[in-house]
Amino acid sequence: MSELENVARTIIGNLHQSYLYRILSEWYEQDTLQIREELGIESYSETVSNSTELFNTVRKHIFSKAFQDAETIKFLMDIPDWVGFRIDGETIDTGEQAIRAAKQSALATIWLTLLPRVLISHTVLPEDYADQGIEIVVDRLLKSDESRKVLDETMSAELTRRGFGTDFFKISDIVSGFRIDEAKRIERLRAMFALVLMKSTDSPFDLDRVFTLNEMNLIRETEAYIITMYTQSTLNNRIKGSSSSRPFEWPLIGNNRVMAGVMNTLDVMRKYSTRMTTCSLFKTSIKGEDSPWTESEFISYVLDEIADYYTDLLRTRLGRNEELKRFIDILKGENIEIASRIMESSDKSGSFYDELSECKRRARVGEKAQITPERRLRVVLSTLKQSLDESQASVVSSEEIIDLIAKAFDAISEVIKKHEESLGNDIDKFTEELCFETSFRILDLLGLGIHLPDLPWIARFFAEESTMIDISSGEISELRESQRVKRIVYAFAGGVAFLVLQAR
Amino acid sequence: MKEVGTGAQQLDMQSKSSLKLVEIQESALPEDEWLIGISSLEYFNGVGYSMPLGVHFDGNLLYQGGLMTGGRMTADLLQSSNIDDPLKFSKADTEQDDPLFLGTNKYDDGILQASGSSSEVGPSLESGEQGLVYKSLVSNDDSSNLYAFLPGIFYCSSQQTSVDAVLIEVTQKQQFGMTLSSFRPEDVRALDISQGMMLDESGYGKSVQISLETLGSFHAESFLKDSGIAPEDMEYCREIELASRLTRWLTLPVLKQAYAASSFLQTRLMKLLDDFEFYGLLPRKRIYIRNEKHPYGTVIETKYRGLESILDLGTHSGIACPDEIDLEMQLKTLTFSKALGVGTETDIEGAIMDLLYMITEVLEDKTSKEEVLQKFTRRL
Numbered sequence: 001m002s003e004l005e006n007v008a009r010t011i012i013g014n015l016h017q018s019y020l021y022r023i024l025s026e027w028y029e030q031d032t033l034q035i036r037e038e039l040g041i042e043s044y045s046e047t048v049s050n051s052t053e054l055f056n057t058v059r060k061h062i063f064s065k066a067f068q069d070a071e072t073i074k075f076l077m078d079i080p081d082w083v084g085f086r087i088d089g090e091t092i093d094t095g096e097q098a099i100r101a102a103k104q105s106a107l108a109t110i111w112l113t114l115l116p117r118v119l120i121s122h123t124v125l126p127e128d129y130a131d132q133g134i135e136i137v138v139d140r141l142l143k144s145d146e147s148r149k150v151l152d153e154t155m156s157a158e159l160t161r162r163g164f165g166t167d168f169f170k171i172s173d174i175v176s177g178f179r180i181d182e183a184k185r186i187e188r189l190r191a192m193f194a195l196v197l198m199k200s201t202d203s204p205f206d207l208d209r210v211f212t213l214n215e216m217n218l219i220r221e222t223e224a225y226i227i228t229m230y231t232q233s234t235l236n237n238r239i240k241g242s243s244s245s246r247p248f249e250w251p252l253i254g255n256n257r258v259m260a261g262v263m264n265t266l267d268v269m270r271k272y273s274t275r276m277t278t279c280s281l282f283k284t285s286i287k288g289e290d291s292p293w294t295e296s297e298f299i300s301y302v303l304d305e306i307a308d309y310y311t312d313l314l315r316t317r318l319g320r321n322e323e324l325k326r327f328i329d330i331l332k333g334e335n336i337e338i339a340s341r342i343m344e345s346s347d348k349s350g351s352f353y354d355e356l357s358e359c360k361r362r363a364r365v366g367e368k369a370q371i372t373p374e375r376r377l378r379v380v381l382s383t384l385k386q387s388l389d390e391s392q393a394s395v396v397s398s399e400e401i402i403d404l405i406a407k408a409f410d411a412i413s414e415v416i417k418k419h420e421e422s423l424g425n426d427i428d429k430f431t432e433e434l435c436f437e438t439s440f441r442i443l444d445l446l447g448l449g450i451h452l453p454d455l456p457w458i459a460r461f462f463a464e465e466s467t468m469i470d471i472s473s474g475e476i477s478e479l480r481e482s483q484r485v486k487r488i489v490y491a492f493a494g495g496v497a498f499l500v501l502q503a504r
Numbered sequence: 505m506k507e508v509g510t511g512a513q514q515l516d517m518q519s520k521s522s523l524k525l526v527e528i529q530e531s532a533l534p535e536d537e538w539l540i541g542i543s544s545l546e547y548f549n550g551v552g553y554s555m556p557l558g559v560h561f562d563g564n565l566l567y568q569g570g571l572m573t574g575g576r577m578t579a580d581l582l583q584s585s586n587i588d589d590p591l592k593f594s595k596a597d598t599e600q601d602d603p604l605f606l607g608t609n610k611y612d613d614g615i616l617q618a619s620g621s622s623s624e625v626g627p628s629l630e631s632g633e634q635g636l637v638y639k640s641l642v643s644n645d646d647s648s649n650l651y652a653f654l655p656g657i658f659y660c661s662s663q664q665t666s667v668d669a670v671l672i673e674v675t676q677k678q679q680f681g682m683t684l685s686s687f688r689p690e691d692v693r694a695l696d697i698s699q700g701m702m703l704d705e706s707g708y709g710k711s712v713q714i715s716l717e718t719l720g721s722f723h724a725e726s727f728l729k730d731s732g733i734a735p736e737d738m739e740y741c742r743e744i745e746l747a748s749r750l751t752r753w754l755t756l757p758v759l760k761q762a763y764a765a766s767s768f769l770q771t772r773l774m775k776l777l778d779d780f781e782f783y784g785l786l787p788r789k790r791i792y793i794r795n796e797k798h799p800y801g802t803v804i805e806t807k808y809r810g811l812e813s814i815l816d817l818g819t820h821s822g823i824a825c826p827d828e829i830d831l832e833m834q835l836k837t838l839t840f841s842k843a844l845g846v847g848t849e850t851d852i853e854g855a856i857m858d859l860l861y862m863i864t865e866v867l868e869d870k871t872s873k874e875e876v877l878q879k880f881t882r883r884l
Contacts, residue, residue: 430679463532463743464768
């Protein structure tokens with residue numbers, strides 16, 4: 001059996017796990033008449049005034065049944081156009097043709113988004129990901145019409161044995177109903193395949209830079225996206241555990257074996273994520289220059305992931321638990337110190353577990369994180385950045401963001417308080433400047449940078465209204481003078497909170 | 505004589521639309537100084553900057569490492585109107601600290617020529633009494649004299665009086681990696697309001713035309729009271745709580761209307777309007793100035809020689825500060841590039857005269873509170 005046949009068998013063996021596969025087989029069974037009925041398109045006899053419109057309507061309809069988020073649907077709708085394909089009015093002259101072409105193209109697209117997720121079985125260990133034939137599949141998908149035909153045939157042979165028609169898997173149909181200048185076809189189609197595959201791994205990519213890669217690099221790059229995705233989900237699963245064992249279910253904090261698994265996954269993740277040249281993840285950007293994360297930054301990342309898992313646990317299931325809260329604070333606050341100690345050790349996974357045990361011991365005896373206010377501010381900002389990076393910003397609740405904003409500004413108050421003496425007369429100016437800077441970062445992270453010019457009057461408005469409340473309740477006193485820093489900080493906090501909530 | 509009518513006709517067309525209520529807010533706190541007035545942000549394309557010579561930034565302006573990085577001034581300066589080379593130090597400046605050069609090289613600096621008197625020109629040390637004054641001023645002057653300048657009739661809250669222009673010396677210093685600047689261009693903005701927002705009896709907000717009656721009609725307090733939450737139950741600081749309540753009722757444009765109708769804005773606007781009604785359109789002969797000598801800002805008396813020379817047919821020109829001769833020396837050397845009217849260069853007096861002329865043209869002697877308010881808050 002050829003290697004490709006092997007992979008095809010794995011893929012088909014894994015299909016049942018995929019929700020998209022169920023959608024695919026449902027649509028595969030539907031003929032054009034049923035699609036018409038479902039969409040409420042009138043009978044055959046009626047001439048289609050605009051077959052292009054019909055073509056798009058059907059594609060969009062199929063996509064919206066398969067994908068929940070609007071952003072993915074928009075991406076899949078637009079991608080042929082981005083790479084240079086145009087809808088071919090001639091081949092989809094009649095309504096019938098338009099619907100058929102739309103169905104073929106949409107199904108092939110869904111297949112393509114589904115493939116990366118079924119290439120590797122759950123039981124495979126991260127260190128073996130490289131030997132699972134991912135490169136072969138990507139190579140066949142990206143290389144040429146001929147190589148895609150080989151893939152179609154191999155997959156169809158497997159699918160036929162399971163009772164599907166030979167036209168169920170026709171990945172080449174992805175541009176059915178589209179046309180492009182023949183000279184550009186091979187290259188643009190390759191870019192489109194690569195982009196859809198990358199998109200389905202959920203890692204963000206820089207579109208323009210993808211276009212500049214040659215065939216070999218594009219295949220390598222796409223493979224890196226897919227393997228990185230697997231390592232990410234394996235890492236998540238290792239932390240989350242399964243129904244039978246939850247290694248990080250507080251008060252559990254993993255064990256040597258679990259940490260060894262985590263570190264192995266991390267090694268593979270590091271190897272492949274650094275190969276992604278078109279992706280902004282796993283990189284530090286200093287003065288516009290990207291450099292891949294170091295090993296200790298990856299360890300920091302795992303520490304963060306573990307801390308996030310405990311935070312979720314605290315919020316969703318445990319309710320108030322002061323000990324766990326302190327534990328999370330120590331993990332987050334001393335993240336860098338812990339990571340660098342783990343790095344220095346010869347037995348990293350063992351030392352990882354020891355560090356977690358030490359944090360837990362300290363949390364139990366009520367020790368607080370050794371953390372300067374400056375660090376706290378940075379931690380809050382990076383937590384905010386992370387929670388916005390990972391899920392799309394719209395998924396994070398307003399409460400959560402407001403909570404982080406409040407924490408960030410509280411940290412500013414602490415920073416100022418700590419340096420009160422050395423700031424002297426500059427204290428007000430410094431406070432305003434730091435508030436403005438922090439506000440800018442927060443608004444920028446949320447894509448609200450354009451509202452920055454409004455911030456000064458909004459902040460002042462909140463300061464004034466708050467003062468009014470003091471005045472009218474008779475609480476105006478010398479206290480206000482000593483509370484200047486706090487009041488400036490709160491004014492900005494209110495302003496930022498308003499702008500953020502307003503955008504939601 | 506020239507100064508009074510500098511391009512008066514040419515200014516005319518543009519001036520009508522460019523005059524606005526302008527607010528200079530440098531602190532978020534209501535008790536701090538605020539300046540509000542009628543000015544044109546198009547005259548200088550924002551705020552005018554001048555830096556004739558002897559520029560002296562705090563020596564440790566370079567990044568030294570620290571807790572935070574940030575600060576806005578450096579970037580903003582480059583974008584602002586007429587400061588082409590903000591950090592190009594003149595040759596004379598680098599020699600300024602060397603006592604051996606005193607009194608010799610200084611004559612090349614141009615500051616002496618600008619004084620308009622021939623006696624100081626030339627490398628002569630026997631330049632007479634006035635020359636000695638200049639010399640000592642120049643040699644002692646290692647302070648910065650980059651000034652931000654905004655002409656127009658402004659009301660100053662702490663001095664409780666109105667002025668013809670605002671002049672703020674720009675200095676910068678580093679604190680924990682953050683650049684602190686004595687002046688930030690973004691603190692100056694047009695107070696672009698036409699509608700106010702008030703709550704009716706049932707608690708619903710409605711937009712109303714700004715008028716003397718509707719100013720100050722908005723109070724955010726009711727938004728907190730209605731929620732029935734006691735202060736001790738608040739999860740966050742009051743400002744955030746207020747923000748999260750207001751955002752349920754008001755969009756950003758409506759918040760601006762609420763701001764326009766807030767009682768603090770009412771107080772400051774009314775002071776300005778009272779002042780217009782009282783003084784009319786005569787020059788105030790005062791300017792607001794903040795510099796090293798007056799770090800908290802002060803109002804100083806001025807004379808406009810150009811204006812007076814019409815009356816006494818004299819030949820002197822330029823601003824005079826009877827109480828602060830050294831300041832007068834500094835200010836006389838400042839020139840600014842304007843974006844409105846004829847010519848590109850102007851000085852403090854010229855710009856003040858231009859703005860007074862523009863305001864007179866627009867208000868046409870109608871200086872009652874209602875008329876001024878209406879003029880500058882009505883949507884065109």
